[in-house]
Amino acid sequence: MLMHTHEARLSALREELKRRDLDGFVVPISDEHMSEYVGDYAQRLAWLTGFGGSAGSAIVLRDKAAMFVDGRYTLQVREQVDGKFWDYENVPATSHGQWLAKNVAKGARIGFDPWLHARGWVADTQKALEAVGAELVPLDSNPIDAVWQDRPEPSPAKAQPYANDLAGETSANKREAVARWLKENRCDAAVIGALDSIAWLLNIRGADVSHTPVALSYVIVAADGTAQWFVAPEKVDGDLREHLGNQVTLRGRDEIEAGLNELGGKRVAVDPDSGVAAIYDVLEIAGATPVTLTDPIMLPKAIKNAAEVKGHREAQARDTRAVSRFLKWLDEEAPKGDIDELAAVERLYNERAQSGDLRDTSFDTISGAGPNGASPHYRVNAESNRKLEPNSVYLVDSGGQYPGGTTDITRTIWVGPDAPHDEVRDRFTRVLKGHIAIDTALFPQGTTGGQLDGFARQYLWQAGVDYAHGTGHGVGSYLGVHEGPQRIAKPGGGQAGTAQEIHAGMILSNEPGYYKAGEYGIRIENLILTVKKDVPGAELDVLGFETLTFVPIDRRLIDVAMLTEAERQWVDDYHARTLEIAKSVMDDEGDLAWVAAQCAPLEG
Structure with a gap:
């Protein structure tokens, strides 16, 4: 008989642990390759708990169990995992080893699957358990697999x-x-x-x-x-x-x-x-x-060659067409109050598919209306789905996998018909100013992503606000949308990649944001290519960025008075280039007229 409830699955796992003389077991979201996204066969945590996030883990003991997630999933884990059976722990504030040391007795045997954990994790957790007289036990087979009766087989797809x-x-x-x-x-x-x-x-x-x-x-x-x-x-x-x-x-x-x-x-x-x-x-x-x-x-x-850059530009041109057509549809239909988050996801996917050569999305589309957009990694489902209400903020973060390249773009949209209120325009414009600061940055060879991160946050800091995620991640060539080793983020705090030198040829995202819990989220994301810059009189090798993503930015949300003349010029130049590319990939006069209106020079 199949186990249809997560309570039954938890009970079955505990019986299997008892049979193996184990007092507990650690369950990561992982496969044998430590991948960010894992196949259905390796979704053991989701099967056991119901948690649908892309990062998290659990520990199951005989008499208690705990879920471990970071700040991105604080709300989601409580919505999806039953608090009657699971405690909620925040990482990195609490590690597996720290929690186990507080919750297991001397002589306890805690199992783990050595094909799903890094060696560093094993050493740290083993040390914490030995300090309380307990033992970390490598297992020859995964006990979840023994009780997951309808577990999928690994994909048989051809390479x-x-x-x-x-x-x-x-x-x-x-x-x-x-x-x-x-x-x-x-x-x-x-x-x-x-x-x-x-x-x-x-x-x-x-x-x-x-x-x-x-x-x-x-x-x-x-x-x-x-x-x-x-x-x-x-x-x-x-x-x-x-x-x-x-x-x-x-x-x-x-x-x-x-x-x-x-x-x-x-x-x-x-x-x-x-x-x-x-x-x-x-x-x-x-x-x-x-x-x-x-x-x-x-x-x-991570350092793209000329062919990879060419393929990426072609992929971005497809996104210019697809995402611009989606935003036109949204602009026309969302103020009526009938569009919901799931409908928007479907429409955007269809636009990308119609643009030609789409092989997959590069991640699950983040489609956040109003307060749902305040969760940076929100993932809509049937239960959380909400309408895009008139006079509200909508955040959509999406990407496509095309044979030439991988795309990733976020746009924040004001759903009319009324004008945005002052606070939203202020926060959006501060995010935009930070985005422009990264895009236009010049820096010497040897600069790291951690050194660049503050460029994006400075205008938010001036207002006493910030965002809790990184500013930029590497992107692959028809590969991973999150690709190391480079990363633009605050140094320290476990932020891998922030000490990596930025090299010419690296593609990164540029995505500062702002999130007001319970109300709205703002993020502006383009992809950028690291290039060598010719600076007259320079005594060092200088690098900078070239924009790769060209889709209109919602001008209704910009407080033009907050921009410097150079920032206004950046927006106008960006939109002029967007319109130029749109004309090369779009043939519908109505679509082009809409893009042209969005790309007109700023006024005021």
């Missing part, structure tokens, strides 16, 4: 070649670069677990994970440039075999442990963020020496 003219470089050249890196670091091989790194390295794409075109697999690259690709055989056809060439050996995904065992006596590079604890364990048992080093693919993947 596909990614053309060299889109990639801009052959897989052989990329593997040779990794081989040189291995020799420089005195390593014999590298285990690549990150799915987007594998896709980039082999010039392949897949359809195994929502929003990210990757194939479930592992790669072991040797210092001679050859590679072993561990992937389900049914995913690979003759065309893909030919594309890979004879320097890439194909093995089943379930043979990865055997492949690791064959590395005995060798120095093997493993990334601590994407290489799960089990990989280290198998290597050490086999007699290999794991060497903790950052994935050698991460940085070159």
Whole structure:
């Protein structure tokens, strides 16, 4: 009999833990590759608890259980996970180890799946448990899988070649670069677990994970440039075999442990963020020496070549058409009071699909009307769905996956017919000023994302307000919409990537915001390309940004009097370029007339 309630599933898991002589179990949102988005087969936390967020975890003990989420999901977790059975814990204020140390007895055995956790997490949690006389126990199989009776199988989708003219470089050249890196670091091989790194390295794409075109697999690259690709055989056809060439050996995904065992006596590079604890364990048992080093693919993947930039521009042009047509429809229909968040999501998806070559969305569209927009990572469902009420703020954050590139754009819209009130215009304009400050920033080579972050916040700080998320993240080339290692965010506080130097060729988002709990949210997001800048008389190599996203910004929300002359000129220039691109991709006179009206020079 299937377990239809989350209470029944929790009870079944506790029975399974008791059978295994375990006092508790840790449940992350994770797969064997530490991916941001995971396939349905790995959605163990959602199955157990009902939580639908993209980041979170749980601990189940015999007599209590707790959910762990960060500030993005404080409201959502309480709406989706029953407080009768679960406590709510905030991270990073509380870690798994700290909570366990307070809630388990001496001698307790807490299980974990070593294929779903990083080694650093294991060391920290084990230390916390040992301090109270308890034990962290690696398990050979996941106890949730034993009670999840209708658990989906991993995706059987075929992997596909990614053309060299889109990639801009052959897989052989990329593997040779990794081989040189291995020799420089005195390593014999590298285990690549990150799915987007594998896709980039082999010039392949897949359809195994929502929003990210990757194939479930592992790669072991040797210092001679050859590679072993561990992937389900049914995913690979003759065309893909030919594309890979004879320097890439194909093995089943379930043979990865055997492949690791064959590395005995060798120095093997493993990334601590994407290489799960089990990989280290198998290597050490086999007699290999794991060497903790950052994935050698991460940085070159982040620095886009000319072909990748060209493909991204083409993807952005498709978004210019699709998102502009969506905003025109919204402008005409939303003030009537009949449009809701889900209808807006559907309409935007259809516009992207009609623009041609859409393969997927790059994440679940954030469609937040009024107070729902005040949750930066809000995800609409049938229960939370609300109408776009007249005279209110609507926030929509969305993106598409196209063969040439990955897009991500946020627009904040005033739903008329009346004019926005002064506070909304003030906050929107401060966000816009911060957005412009990032877009126009000039900075010396060697500057980090953490050093740039304050440019975006300064005008909000002047009013005594701020936003709780980062200002910018890296974006992939028809890969992950959130791509490291670069990030624009406040330094410290566990913000990975803020110490990474920004290099020419990196694509980032530029998305300052403001959120008033219970009322509205504001965010303006474009993607930007890091480029070299020619500064007369400069004594340093100077970088700056080039805007990639061109969709009208809602001029009704701009308090023109708050802008400097340079900022006004930026808005007018941005809109002039938006109209120019729109004319090249749109042929409907009504659509173009609407875009032209939105892109007219600012007045006042």
